[in-house]
Amino acid sequence: MEQATRRATIADVAKAAGVSKAAVSFAFNTPDRLNSDTVARIRKVATGLDYRPDPVARMLAQRRTLTIGILTPQALDVIFTNPYFGEFSSGVATAAEAAGMALQFISPLHGSLARAVDRATVDGIIAVGLGRDHPEIAHIRRSSIPFVLVDSTALPNEPAVLVDDEGGAAAAATHLLELGHRRFVVIGIEAPSAGLSADPTADPDWVTSRRLRGYRAAASAGGIDIPDDAVVVGPASMDGGTTALHRAWAAGQRPTAVLAMSDAMAIGALRAARELGLRVPEDLSIVGFDDLDIANYTDPPLTTVHQPNRQKGEESVRLVLDRAHRRDTEPEAPHYFATHLVVRGSTAFVPPSRQEVFDDRT
Amino acid sequence: MEQATRRATIADVAKAAGVSKAAVSFAFNTPDRLNSDTVARIRKVATGLDYRPDPVARMLAQRRTLTIGILTPQALDVIFTNPYFGEFSSGVATAAEAAGMALQFISPLHGSLARAVDRATVDGIIAVGLGRDHPEIAHIRRSSIPFVLVDSTALPNEPAVLVDDEGGAAAAATHLLELGHRRFVVIGIEAPSAGLSADPTADPDWVTSRRLRGYRAAASAGGIDIPDDAVVVGPASMDGGTTALHRAWAAGQRPTAVLAMSDAMAIGALRAARELGLRVPEDLSIVGFDDLDIANYTDPPLTTVHQPNRQKGEESVRLVLDRAHRRDTEPEAPHYFATHLVVRGSTAFVPPSRQEVFDDRT
DNA sequence: ACGGTCGCGTAAACCGGTTTGCTAAACCGC
DNA sequence: GCGGTTTAGCAAACCGGTTTACGCGACCGT
Numbered sequence: 147m148e149q150a151t152r153r154a155t156i157a158d159v160a161k162a163a164g165v166s167k168a169a170v171s172f173a174f175n176t177p178d179r180l181n182s183d184t185v186a187r188i189r190k191v192a193t194g195l196d197y198r199p200d201p202v203a204r205m206l207a208q209r210r211t212l213t214i215g216i217l218t219p220q221a222l223d224v225i226f227t228n229p230y231f232g233e234f235s236s237g238v239a240t241a242a243e244a245a246g247m248a249l250q251f252i253s254p255l256h257g258s259l260a261r262a263v264d265r266a267t268v269d270g271i272i273a274v275g276l277g278r279d280h281p282e283i284a285h286i287r288r289s290s291i292p293f294v295l296v297d298s299t300a301l302p303n304e305p306a307v308l309v310d311d312e313g314g315a316a317a318a319a320t321h322l323l324e325l326g327h328r329r330f331v332v333i334g335i336e337a338p339s340a341g342l343s344a345d346p347t348a349d350p351d352w353v354t355s356r357r358l359r360g361y362r363a364a365a366s367a368g369g370i371d372i373p374d375d376a377v378v379v380g381p382a383s384m385d386g387g388t389t390a391l392h393r394a395w396a397a398g399q400r401p402t403a404v405l406a407m408s409d410a411m412a413i414g415a416l417r418a419a420r421e422l423g424l425r426v427p428e429d430l431s432i433v434g435f436d437d438l439d440i441a442n443y444t445d446p447p448l449t450t451v452h453q454p455n456r457q458k459g460e461e462s463v464r465l466v467l468d469r470a471h472r473r474d475t476e477p478e479a480p481h482y483f484a485t486h487l488v489v490r491g492s493t494a495f496v497p498p499s500r501q502e503v504f505d506d507r508t
Numbered sequence: 509m510e511q512a513t514r515r516a517t518i519a520d521v522a523k524a525a526g527v528s529k530a531a532v533s534f535a536f537n538t539p540d541r542l543n544s545d546t547v548a549r550i551r552k553v554a555t556g557l558d559y560r561p562d563p564v565a566r567m568l569a570q571r572r573t574l575t576i577g578i579l580t581p582q583a584l585d586v587i588f589t590n591p592y593f594g595e596f597s598s599g600v601a602t603a604a605e606a607a608g609m610a611l612q613f614i615s616p617l618h619g620s621l622a623r624a625v626d627r628a629t630v631d632g633i634i635a636v637g638l639g640r641d642h643p644e645i646a647h648i649r650r651s652s653i654p655f656v657l658v659d660s661t662a663l664p665n666e667p668a669v670l671v672d673d674e675g676g677a678a679a680a681a682t683h684l685l686e687l688g689h690r691r692f693v694v695i696g697i698e699a700p701s702a703g704l705s706a707d708p709t710a711d712p713d714w715v716t717s718r719r720l721r722g723y724r725a726a727a728s729a730g731g732i733d734i735p736d737d738a739v740v741v742g743p744a745s746m747d748g749g750t751t752a753l754h755r756a757w758a759a760g761q762r763p764t765a766v767l768a769m770s771d772a773m774a775i776g777a778l779r780a781a782r783e784l785g786l787r788v789p790e791d792l793s794i795v796g797f798d799d800l801d802i803a804n805y806t807d808p809p810l811t812t813v814h815q816p817n818r819q820k821g822e823e824s825v826r827l828v829l830d831r832a833h834r835r836d837t838e839p840e841a842p843h844y845f846a847t848h849l850v851v852r853g854s855t856a857f858v859p860p861s862r863q864e865v866f867d868d869r870t
Numbered sequence: 871a872c873g874g875t876c877g878c879g880t881a882a883a884c885c886g887g888t889t890t891g892c893t894a895a896a897c898c899g900c
Numbered sequence: 901g902c903g904g905t906t907t908a909g910c911a912a913a914c915c916g917g918t919t920t921a922c923g924c925g926a927c928c929g930t
Contacts, residue, residue: 153652155886166910171888181908196650201629202567203886206915211564212627213612222601222611223818227801232588239584243617248627249584250575250612255605265574265610267563267629288558290515384805417805439589443746443779445807456585517916528880533918543878565916568885 154195163191174199205267214242214466215268217252219259219276219338225251228382229410229438230455231274234296237459238272245467260285270466272459276300277337278351292469294462299351299480305465306480307458311353314451314485315360318405318433321449321487323368326496327403327431330372332361333390333411334379346379354379357407357435376401380411387414388421395422402430402496409434409441409450416444416492427494437488446491453485516557525553536561567629576604576828577630579614581621581638581700587613590744591772591800592817593636596658599821600634607829622647632828634821638662639699640713654831656824661713661842667827668842669820673715676813676847677722680767680795683811683849685730688858689765689793692734694723695752695773696741708741716741719769719797738763742773749776750783757784764792764858771796771803771812778806778854789856799850808853815847 160167165188172179173188180188205211216238218225225231235249242249252271255262260282263271270292276283278300287293293304322330334354336346347355358377365372378394380386387406391414394401404419406412412434416426424430426446434441434450441448461481522529527550534541535550542550567573578600580587587593597611604611614633617624622644625633632654638645640662649655655666684692696716698708709717720739727734740756742748749768753776756763766781768774774796778788786792788808796803796812803810823843 156888157886167887168889168911169909172909175888179908184908198626198651200568200886201627202564202573203915204888205564205629206562206568206917207886207888209915211629222605223598226594226598226601227591229589229591229594232591232594236585236588239588239613239615243584243615246617248612248614248617248624250610251601252610253601253605255608255610262610264560265563267567267573289560384801413802413805416807420807439746440775440802443775445778445782518918519916529917530881530919531879534879537918541878546878562916565885566918568887569916569918571885 153200154197156197156199159188159192159195159197162195163188211248211267211269212246213248213250213268214238214463215250215252215266215271217259217263217271217273217276219280220253222251222253224381224383225253229440230382230408230436233438233455234274234459237456237461238463239459240456241460241463245463247463247467258282263289263291266291270294270470272296272462272466273298273300275338275353277349279349292466294466294469296458296462297353303477305469305478307462307465307483308480309453309458309483310485311356312360312363314435314453314487315357315405315407316364317485317487318435318451319361319364320368321489321493322403322405322431322433323364323370325403325431325493328370328496329401329403330361330365330370330376331391331394331399331401331404332358332372332377333387333394333404333406333415334358334377335382335407335411336379336386354407361405375399382408382410384410384414384417387411387416388418389414391415391418392421403493404430404432406432406434409436409438409448412448412450412492413440413444416448427492429497431493431496433487433493441488441490444492449490449493450488451485452488454483458483515562516559518559518561521550521554521557521559524557525550573610573629573631574608575610575612575630576600576825577612577614577628577633579621579625579633579635579638581642582615584613584615586743586745587615591802592744592770592798595800595817596636596821599818599823600825601821602818603822603825607825609825609829620644625651625653628653632656632832634658634824634828635660635662637700637715639711641711654828656828656831658820658824659715665839667831667840669824669827669845670842671815671820671845672847673718674722674725676797676815676849677719677767677769678726679847679849680797680813681723681726682730683851683855684765684767684793684795685726685732687765687793687855690732690858691761691763691765692723692727692732692738693753693756693761693763693766694720694734694739695749695756695766695768695777696720696739697744697769697773698741698748716769723767737761744770744772746772746776746779749773750780751776753777753780754783765855766792766794768794768796771798771800771810774810774812774854775802775806778810789854791859793855793858795849795855803850803852806854811852811855812850813847814850816845820845 156167156170159170173185177185252262252266263286272294274296276298287301295306299306362372378390380390404415412432415432419426419430434448437450437452441450518529518532521532535547539547614624614628625648634656636658638660649663657668661668724734740752742752766777774794777794781788781792796810799812799814803812
């Protein structure tokens with residue numbers, strides 16, 4: 147009696163029931179292979195011993211984990227408080243649960259994403275926001291696990307889930323132009339790896355680059371230029387948005403409208419506007435991106451670009467499982483989702499008092 | 509060449525390097541046991557073969573997974589969009605990463621939490637919001653995995669992380685009483701398992717019961733009664749808060765102040781108030797619970813009860829790892845955190861127009 | 871020259887399941 | 901009564917690592 151109540155193993159059950167290990171295994175996994183009386187007997191003994199098959203041993207033998215991983219280059223503590231990520235993960239969870247798959251999060255371990263990937267016991271990986279220029283990208287792709295990329299095309303041969311960032315951004319800018327706005331500030335999302343000093347649009351595949359292209363395309367179609375110093379970036383959080391708008395204001399920017407690349411940052415900008423004594427939308431229009439649940443609950447409710455956050459998550463699961471089953475490595479075309487503008491209360495006609503002088507030319 | 513580029517195993521590396529499997533294992537795990545030249549040679553061969561030890565096999569042999577699980581009775585899709593949970597998980601992630609532990613989420617699989625627990629490959633479980641009356645509680649506790657309970661004492665022998673719910677709730681109610689409020693509506697969190705019809709305070713250990721006790725204690729200390737029909741419950745979401753306040757209003761409740769048991773629901777109540785034409789705080793005061801990051805960003809900023817969400821997560825990790833290392837099953841005293849009221853802009857003196865008649869009596 | 875210690879590596883057991891032949895008995899039709 | 905097919909269950913290999921126990925030659929002191 148020296149060993150403290152060790153958990154019962156399959157061998158214990160087999161011995162107690164007077165059968166072989168194989169029989170016990172069959173009793174649970176392929177009961178048809180056994181006489182139904184025997185199955186019943188084995189099961190009874192098993193529950194009597196409170197036997198529960200060790201999931202790790204099962205994983206090893208079956209060479210599958212029934213788990214999918216969500217990979218992000220950012221640390222989990224920032225990820226979990228990012229509502230965009232929450233809604234995306236919510237979609238992943240829905241589809242994963244339906245497929246009987248567990249969920250694991252993969253994020254840099256002691257600074258190394260590759261190390262985390264090597265440790266991960268998953269059948270497939272959904273990588274979100276993985277920059278094309280991530281330093282460990284080569285190491286990561288070498289792992290033989292099926293990948294799906296979300297919001298990026300960093301691994302050209304893997305399936306990707308994308309949205310029409312440029313189109314959505316263009317719609318947002320067009321909307322503001324139609325309301326008479328001419329002076330914009332853009333609040334972008336800083337690249338995860340790079341410091342504040344680095345150019346956030348260095349990688350043309352990065353979301354900030356894509357959306358900025360959309361804003362500028364629409365603006366220049368309206369004869370307006372969005373200069374580089376009207377673009378500020380920060381982390382994709384409410385605080386990041388507040389700080390960014392304050393910084394732009396302090397640098398002398400006096401926009402009539404703000405184009406924020408995430409709703410979280412737009413909410414932060416809402417606060418900054420309040421702090422600057424500007425009413426939204428009377429003095430300043432703000433439009434976000436993502437159409438989070440919370441965009442409906444701000445005051446005023448947020449005008450924003452809708453993208454199907456949960457649906458992207460569900461589709462990712464579908465793709466990664468599909469990839470895991472039929473292992474043909476032939477590249478697939480990216481899966482695109484449409485975006486569209488949702489007009490709520492945070493945008494309005496440009497205030498007459500702040501109309502541009504050159505607005506009357508032509 | 510029939511087998512498609514199978515991943516290299518330890519045996520492959522051993523053969524290629526002309527050593528035994530044990531040597532390869534040592535080269536990575538206990539290099540001191542080998543001649544350093546040999547280590548270097550083995551490592552070179554290994555990287556040449558792009559060898560990466562199979563984490564599952566390693567888990568089996570070492571009998572530990574280097575993973576901790578976060579267990580919730582709710583489905584993950586609702587959990588991931590719950591900001592309270594996000595902040596808590598954020599704390600868990602911080603401490604887990606520091607300890608080199610991965611994170612896995614455990615939630616009901618095809619309706620069964622016990623099944624999910626059995627499948628989970630974790631060294632310890634942090635269970636949050638597990639009701640004392642959960643139908644599978646007996647099955648769950650039988651698993652030999654170390655547990656830590658958060659916001660509940662459903663398993664009396666396991667360590668628990670708690671906050672002073674009653675005290676915080678009392679502080680909120682007292683604050684409102686001091687502002688002259690006499691008519692309240694309480695917005696509570698419905699029990700996860702039970703339907704809408706069930707009594708949300710049936711379990712005295714459930715968070716709604718604890719906080720309600722606090723509200724009522726403070727109220728009755730001020731000579732005020734909070735009747736049962738002034739208590740409405742719903743899911744702990746913004747939408748749940750909106751719906752709940754509308755329902756109370758439709759039932760004839762005309763409060764001057766709302767006590768919401770979560771900030772998410774308070775934000776929803778903020779919206780409901782707007783829809784009812786009530787200004788906050790001029791016409792209606794609202795106080796939340798949790799002090800989420802976002803409570804600073806609402807308009808008006810939310811008066812709420814602070815609890816250390818992230819810190820609770822970090823402490824949980826510490827406890828569960830501690831429990832896993834020294835396996836003495838002796839019960840520990842619960843770890844309590846204090847709560848305190850944070851007064852911001854959503855509460856004010858009761859509007860004179862809506863003052864109670866009996867407010868003048870003595 | 872000899873027993874003892876040290877340094878380096880190996881063989882084999884082990885972790886706890888699944889799965890692949892294979893055998894022995896029962897059943898079948900004729 | 902006999903070949904052929906099922907049925908029921910077993911033994912052993914296997915999944916891919918870790919770890920224990922031991923072998924062996926070199927070195928050491930005497």
